[in-house]
Amino acid sequence: MTDTPRRRGAARTEELLQVTLDLAAEVGYAGLSIEAVARRAGVGKHTIYRRWPSMSALLLDALSRVWTSDLDYRDTGDVRADLREQFLRSGLALSSPPIGPVYRAVIAEAQADSMLRATLHERFLVTVEQRTLDRITRAQQTGELTAKANLEFAAEVLCGTLYYRSLLSTRPIDEDAVDGLLDMFMAAYGTSH
Structure with missing residues (x-):
């Protein structure tokens, strides 16, 4: 019987x-x-305040609910194809509801709220960069990317380009943009087989 209220609580939270x-x-x-x-x-x-202390905390949890699964990379053995698929999927998410408008609003609010900015960085940006770094590091280990390159900055640049386009530019994150970004990345870090 103790599971029933918990389930009801989880359903209410969702x-x-x-x-x-x-x-x-x-x-x-x-x-x-x-x-x-x-x-x-x-x-x-009070039902909401019991779960979240502020509107921004509620929004961050709402974003997490719909976005977390979209951050996972496939690993087909072709790093360029996997990055391309992920970046096109992320670009679509960042430019359309529900994620796009909510994320832009939270970013704007975070400029005046250092705690929100830190939370946003920890919950989203670090995750995005780390998953990208993990995928390109696996590619480095399998010989698709140069062995001695430090890929941390590359992961930040790859992700940063998408966020720049979605948050500050009027240019789309489309196939041409993603292909151009990946062409530069592979020219700098790729190996010939």
Whole structure:
């Protein structure tokens, strides 16, 4: 019997995260509030505050819910193809609802909130860079990339280019952009077989 309330609590948490994403896609960050989420979900504000101390914490959890699985790389044995697939998938996620508008809003809010910026960095950016670094390091170990290269900066540049385009530029993250980025990466770090 003790599992029933826990399941209900987990289901309620999932519902609140989904309501937050739906509402964010409709009204943007400026229109979001704990009160608006509570109203849409048909719960009291205390139900939300028991789980999240602030709107930004709720948004970060909502983003995590939909984005975490999208950060995983496939490993087909072809690093260029795997990076291409991941970057195109990430580019689409960063430019469309629910992730795109919510992520841009959280980034904007983080500029004035150092704790939010640190949390965003720890929960998303470090994860994105680390998963990219892990994938290109495996490629280095199998001989697809030069053996002596330090790939940490390369992972940061690869990821940073996508974020720059999605957050600060009007240029798309499309096939041409991803292919151009990967052509430069492979020219610098690739090996001939």
